Amino acid sequence: MRQIYGLSLAVLVLVMIAAGLTYLFEFPALEETFSDTSATPRIVALSAIGFVVMASLVFGAPRAGEVLRAVVIWGLLGLVLVGGYTYRTELVAGGYRILGALxxxxxxxxxxxxxxxxxxxxxxxxxxxxxxxxxxxxxxxxxxxxxxxxxxxxxxxxxxxxxxxxxxxxxxxxxxxxxxxxxxxxxxxxxxxxxxxxxxxxxxxxxxxxxxxxxxxxxxxxxxxxxxxxxxxx
CATH class of the missing domain: 2.40.70.10 (Acid Proteases)
Structure with a gap:
């Protein structure tokens, strides 16, 4: 049971991370679907909620502490993704500067x-x-x-x-x-x-x-x- 739990959790986490990275780097197939950058925070928030819901369906009703911890973790991850997308130009320029210095x-x-x-x-x-x-x-x-x-x-x-x-x-x-x-x-x-x-x-x-x-x-x-x-x- 623990192996099934761990495998299922790993699959869910990988799917969520892949979705976030795909949107962050503007995968062409999703370019039109997510062309409105103002929708990014809502997408991340819904993804976090979806993760909790899916987890509850697979593993049974989670405890309040587990729900809160999941929301905090995915909320922070969402902020990182949104910040990276918003300042991607500056991050790329900074990377070039570092490469030029090194x-x-x-x-x-x-x-x-x-x-x-x-x-x-x-x-x-x-x-x-x-x-x-x-x-x-x-x-x-x-x-x-x-x-x-x-x-x-x-x-x-x-x-x-x-x-x-x-x-x-x-x-x-x-x-x-x-x-x-x-x-x-x-x-x-x-x-x-x-x-x-x-x-x-x-x-x-x-x-x-x-x-x-x-x-x-x-x-x-x-x-x-x-x-x-x-x-x-x-």
Missing amino acids: APGMTVPQTDGTVAVMRDASGHFQLEALVNDNKVRFLVDTGASAVVLTERDAQASGIDPESLSYSVPVSTANGRTMVAPVNLAQVSIGSISLSNVRGFVARPGSLETSLLGMSALSRLSGWQVEGERLLLKP
Whole structure:
């Protein structure tokens, strides 16, 4: 009898949790049925009452204390579900912020082929890309006309420092400096791969982080910022 009681109770609890999660994450089949978000508290309350009624039918009339305990537990669960649904946008944005802080530079491929980059704790978008099969950390800079590598990153990517000619003047946040033009055979950002990308190499000590500028971004079909994410479209 105890096994039947436990199994039946577990089934009831799982059904109630599945129903709540299905509504919370907007399962398509229920989208029209529950399109009115004002009905959410009533749905949760009715679910709690339904649970108590079903339990009474299966296990006999419950004691007053058991009924009260069930109402409190399901009421709290209902509040959590309603709060999660109401603030789902903020929760998702907070999750992206945490991901950006824990794994800055990580690129996340999306189902539609785009690549998402999370904003880091400083409010910028940084990412790890492959330049000629070498890992390089970039700061995404839409104000830079081209990809700009530090001398260290350029050398690690197979560019001979002796072949560089610092002949192109550019303006930076630290003033004017000279950079050396280069052609990057391959730049890969997650699942996105670009070939023959125009770039520059900065003078030693004039740039702290390599920049991913418009000579790469303009090769994409599009890019946009959505909250805490930068979406790069191949």
